[in-house]
Amino acid sequence: MRLILHIWRQRNAAETGRMVRYEAPDVNPDMSFLEMLDVLNEGLIAKGEDPVAFDHDCREGICGMCGFMINGVAHGPLRGATICQLHMRHFRDGQELYLEPWRARAFPVIRDLVVNRSAFDRLIAAGGFISVSTGSAPDGNAILVPKESADRAMDAAACIGCGACVAMCPNASASLFLGAKIAHLGLLPQGQPERAGRVQKMVRQSLQERFGSCTNIGECEAVCPKEIKLEVIARMHRDFLKAAWSGHSAD
Amino acid sequence: MELNSKTPTGPIETRWDRHRFSLKLVNPANKRKHTVIVVGTGLAGGSAAATLAELGYNIKCFCFQDSPRRAHSIAAQGGINAAKNYHNDGDSVYRLFYDTVKGGDFRSRESNVYRLAQISVNIIDQCVAQGVPFAREYSGYLDNRSFGGAQVSRTFYARGQTGQQLLLGAYQALERQTAAGRVQMFPRTEMLDLIVIDGQARGIVTRNLVTGAVESHIADAVVLGTGGYGNVYYLSTNAKGSNATAIWRAHKRGALFANPCYTQIHPTCIPVSGDYQSKLTLMSESLRNDGRVWVPVKKGDHRAPSTIPENERDYYLERRYPSFGNLVPRDVASRNSKAVCDEGRGVGETGLAVYLDFRDAIERLGAHVIKERYGNLFDMYERITGENPYTVPMRIYPAIHYTMGGLWVDYNLMSTIPGLYVIGEGNFSDHGANRLGASALMQGLADGYFVLPNTIGDYLASHRFDAVEAGHPAVREAESQVARVTRRLLDAKGSRSVDSFHRELGKLMWDYCGMSRTAGGLQEALSKIPGLRDRFWSEVKVLGNGEELNQSLEKAGRVADFFELAELICIDALHRNESCGGHFREEYQTPDGEAAREDNACSYVAAWEYRGAGVAPELHQEPLYFEYVHPSQRSYK
Numbered sequence: 001m002r003l004i005l006h007i008w009r010q011r012n013a014a015e016t017g018r019m020v021r022y023e024a025p026d027v028n029p030d031m032s033f034l035e036m037l038d039v040l041n042e043g044l045i046a047k048g049e050d051p052v053a054f055d056h057d058c059r060e061g062i063c064g065m066c067g068f069m070i071n072g073v074a075h076g077p078l079r080g081a082t083i084c085q086l087h088m089r090h091f092r093d094g095q096e097l098y099l100e101p102w103r104a105r106a107f108p109v110i111r112d113l114v115v116n117r118s119a120f121d122r123l124i125a126a127g128g129f130i131s132v133s134t135g136s137a138p139d140g141n142a143i144l145v146p147k148e149s150a151d152r153a154m155d156a157a158a159c160i161g162c163g164a165c166v167a168m169c170p171n172a173s174a175s176l177f178l179g180a181k182i183a184h185l186g187l188l189p190q191g192q193p194e195r196a197g198r199v200q201k202m203v204r205q206s207l208q209e210r211f212g213s214c215t216n217i218g219e220c221e222a223v224c225p226k227e228i229k230l231e232v233i234a235r236m237h238r239d240f241l242k243a244a245w246s247g248h249s250a251d
Numbered sequence: 252m253e254l255n256s257k258t259p260t261g262p263i264e265t266r267w268d269r270h271r272f273s274l275k276l277v278n279p280a281n282k283r284k285h286t287v288i289v290v291g292t293g294l295a296g297g298s299a300a301a302t303l304a305e306l307g308y309n310i311k312c313f314c315f316q317d318s319p320r321r322a323h324s325i326a327a328q329g330g331i332n333a334a335k336n337y338h339n340d341g342d343s344v345y346r347l348f349y350d351t352v353k354g355g356d357f358r359s360r361e362s363n364v365y366r367l368a369q370i371s372v373n374i375i376d377q378c379v380a381q382g383v384p385f386a387r388e389y390s391g392y393l394d395n396r397s398f399g400g401a402q403v404s405r406t407f408y409a410r411g412q413t414g415q416q417l418l419l420g421a422y423q424a425l426e427r428q429t430a431a432g433r434v435q436m437f438p439r440t441e442m443l444d445l446i447v448i449d450g451q452a453r454g455i456v457t458r459n460l461v462t463g464a465v466e467s468h469i470a471d472a473v474v475l476g477t478g479g480y481g482n483v484y485y486l487s488t489n490a491k492g493s494n495a496t497a498i499w500r501a502h503k504r505g506a507l508f509a510n511p512c513y514t515q516i517h518p519t520c521i522p523v524s525g526d527y528q529s530k531l532t533l534m535s536e537s538l539r540n541d542g543r544v545w546v547p548v549k550k551g552d553h554r555a556p557s558t559i560p561e562n563e564r565d566y567y568l569e570r571r572y573p574s575f576g577n578l579v580p581r582d583v584a585s586r587n588s589k590a591v592c593d594e595g596r597g598v599g600e601t602g603l604a605v606y607l608d609f610r611d612a613i614e615r616l617g618a619h620v621i622k623e624r625y626g627n628l629f630d631m632y633e634r635i636t637g638e639n640p641y642t643v644p645m646r647i648y649p650a651i652h653y654t655m656g657g658l659w660v661d662y663n664l665m666s667t668i669p670g671l672y673v674i675g676e677g678n679f680s681d682h683g684a685n686r687l688g689a690s691a692l693m694q695g696l697a698d699g700y701f702v703l704p705n706t707i708g709d710y711l712a713s714h715r716f717d718a719v720e721a722g723h724p725a726v727r728e729a730e731s732q733v734a735r736v737t738r739r740l741l742d743a744k745g746s747r748s749v750d751s752f753h754r755e756l757g758k759l760m761w762d763y764c765g766m767s768r769t770a771g772g773l774q775e776a777l778s779k780i781p782g783l784r785d786r787f788w789s790e791v792k793v794l795g796n797g798e799e800l801n802q803s804l805e806k807a808g809r810v811a812d813f814f815e816l817a818e819l820i821c822i823d824a825l826h827r828n829e830s831c832g833g834h835f836r837e838e839y840q841t842p843d844g845e846a847a848r849e850d851n852a853c854s855y856v857a858a859w860e861y862r863g864a865g866v867a868p869e870l871h872q873e874p875l876y877f878e879y880v881h882p883s884q885r886s887y888k
């Protein structure tokens with residue numbers, strides 16, 4: 001099949017970018033989306049043009065490295081899948097596709113479809129952990145975890161940190177990402193001692209990083225490749241209010 | 252060069268304890284005066300960096316991805332072994348040790364493997380405390396499963412995402428230390444050379460992948476946790492970025508490379524579908540618990556699988572290995588798939604695939620049970636192939652998955668360059684010639700959380716570290732070496748892309764040094780690789796410049812190293828005149844076609860010394876001794 005691609009080209013953070021039109025004349029429906037771009041890039045290199053830069057690594061939908069917008073939708077049209085897991089059989093012959101990087105103040109563009117997501121690491125550094133140094137742990141079975149809590153914690157912990165939630169949110173809020181970590185740790189007995197401080201520190205950091213606030217639109221849940229549920233955001237808000245009422249201070 | 256493995260002697264149960272007691276300690280007040288570089292943030296590097304920082308050392312940590320959370324450990328699905336014996340099914344530290352030595356086909360060090368089995372139990376405790384959401388039983392206790400043909404249930408797991416959850420545990424510990432100011436993290440930064448001063452590893456040269464800036468970092472010790480080199484073969488289950496550059500360039504600076512030819516091929520991967528194929532996807536080994544592997548009896552039988560009657564199907568694993576059947580170890584399953592495809596009985600468009608059929612299991616148990624067990628995997632298969640495995644048998648084929656070889660390290664995980672430590676898949680240590688399922692995660696975390704943080708102190712406490720000026724000749728020399736390679740790649744201005752060369756190298760390696768090897772084939776490969784490498788250097792086309800994000804340039808540097816490593820892999824495979832684990836030489840097989848070890852001649856670690864471009868590497872042997880588990884022929888009949 002044949003596709004028309006309009007791709008955001010931007011040499012570096014300082015330069016302004018623009019959409020450039022390309023043709024992909026010979027697309028095999030069994031290719032993944034990134035393989036289609038590989039082939040496009042091989043063609044560009046042959047012509048002496050700079051290949052399109054995009055982030056990727058595992059190509060199995062788990063590392064969270066890949067991701068951009070296809071026709072305004074983060075990770076494209078297939079629900080519950082990253083771009084590396086999206087295959088060309090989901091597109092029509094002759095279709096026109098617009099590829100753009102994640103757009104959010106907290107994720108500046110580095111080049112073409114590549115953005116800087118370091119803000120996510122700083123959110124985790126603010127409190128997304130349990131403070132246990134190596135060697136001090138009791139036997140694994142000394143801490144019992146009800147199966148239901150473990151399963152729900154796992155649902156939230158499945159987040160791959162790709163940033164699609166932020167990119168799709170009209171407010172560029174990181175609430176789904178934050179909520180996922182806060183729910184994961186807050187659902188487990190091990191996570192209780194630091195629970196109140198964790199939510200306060202992480203939320204405060206998110207404001208510093210210039211992520212927006214959540215207004216319950218739900219676009220994040222719709223594009224999350226790991227199908228993390230909005231309820232993690234509700235949990236985060238509850239934890240936040242509880243911490244504030246109980247007079248807990250983050251410091 | 253004398254290879255001193257520093258392996259303790261005496262009763263194996265107390266070797267690690269006694270050894271630890273003999274190590275020098277660094278005074279707590281002095282720890283922050285030592286800077287340690289950790290390259291890699293996978294299970295090995297991430298856990299090491301976090302733990303060293305907790306101890307008080309000053310850490311500089313590097314990875315090439317945009318975040319330390321994305322190291323390829325994230326992709327491990329199946330689980331992690333530990334000798335907890337929570338199920339009272341006869342497991343013990345000794346049994347895990349025994350299984351691992353035997354599974355490695357008697358090509359690993361007993362002392363190391365015993366330590367690994369001992370530490371396995373602490374790993375689970377640590378990870379639970381960090382909040383890793385391991386699977387639980389209704390009682391709230393930890394759940395286990397049996398994995399990869401083990402006869403006991405010792406595998407801990409977090410759905411099909413065990414690697415992800417363990418890595419996030421280590422990553423969060425690392426971020427905690429970053430926030431505390433004890434770790435300085437450098438993402439999107441690639442190590443391109445090692446700085447060795449007066450014989451000691453004192454730093455690294457890196458390239459900032461966003462700005463292209465080449466920088467030197469000085470420290471008192473350097474730790475490499477940079478993963479495996481399976482991508483030499485181009486198509487593998489590794490991530491696209493996984494590479495050998497860090498260990499290869501350290502090798503060129505003097506670190507010996509051990510057993511490079513020990514590569515593991517995983518039998519259940521989704522087959523190649525076209526030339527554009529960029530990687531291969533692993534389907535969990537657990538599928539073989541219920542799926543039956545078969546090909547048509549007749550050659551070139553292109554009928555739809557459902558129309559092939561029972562008596563025209565060859566369930567070749569069940570036929571050849573009646574007692575293990577479809578659950579034979581990875582190397583045996585892989586070789587048999589290749590054999591039937593070589594006979595012309597492979598299926599699918601390319602003829603390079605075999606069926607993994609769930610028809611009987613669905614009849615016996617019902618589709619809902621199969622969905623419960625493997626739903627995720629079936630969905631993933633359908634997403635990639637567009638075929639529904641509930642109704643059409645899966646097509647699978649072996650793929651390169653793991654590399655047992657790596658830089659040689661002693662019992663302290665130190666390479667032959669003093670002050671250079673290697674952990675995780677990057678070293679050669681614990682798996683011998685074949686790694687058992689669910690034990691790479693165990694080894695990476697054992698190295699990073701528990702072994703290295705103990706052993707590195709001994710080195711730091713017993714050496715002097717003079718200040719190194721920025722203009723030190725060794726630093727300048729390493730920097731200019733890096734600049735030279737970059738220039739050469741950019742200046743070649745040829746006509747072929749990096750990927751086209753990588754693909755060609757990968758195909759050559761797969762054909763001649765893949766699942767089964769012969770002296771003739773290896774010689775053929777060795778006669779072809781240098782020519783291809785020369786063409787790479789003269790014909791490669793890398794656009795753009797070195798002062799920007801340039802993904803072709805990154806790939807080109809890695810592929811240049813793969814070319815050199817490929818040659819060493821073939822040299823090692825040619826010299827090892829036996830079949831063992833992942834290394835199958837057709838000349839060495841039993842009358843019924845199984846791998847035949849040559850224990851008298853080959854019971855050693857082959858450690859290769861780099862002697863310069865175009866010069867044959869020098870072999871050093873570390874003999875292996877078996878005092879506890881006596882070498883026997885593995886049999887799965």
Ligand SMILES: Cc1cc2nc3c(=O)[nH]c(=O)nc-3n(C[C@H](O)[C@H](O)[C@H](O)COP(=O)(O)OP(=O)(O)OC[C@H]3O[C@@H](n4cnc5c(N)ncnc54)[C@H](O)[C@@H]3O)c2cc1C
Pocket residue numbers: 290291292293294295296313314315316319321322323324325326327328329330331413414440441442443476477478479488489490493494496497533652653674675676677688689690691692693695
């Ligand atoms: C698909 C798949 C499934 C698997 N499933 C299992 C399983 O179920 N159980 C099991 O036990 N094992 C499994 N394994 C094996 C296991 O996952 C790996 O062996 C292990 O995770 C390797 O960990 P590591 O820390 O050594 O390296 P990695 O996790 O690969 O990390 C390497 C790190 O080094 C960095 N790096 C590399 N080179 C450079 C450089 N030059 N400069 C800077 N940084 C660099 C990378 O950025 C990364 O941070 C699986 C492997 C694969 C591929």
Ligand code: FES
Pocket residue numbers: 055056057058059060061062063064065066067082083084085
């Ligand atoms: S490349 Fe890893 S999630 Fe897509």
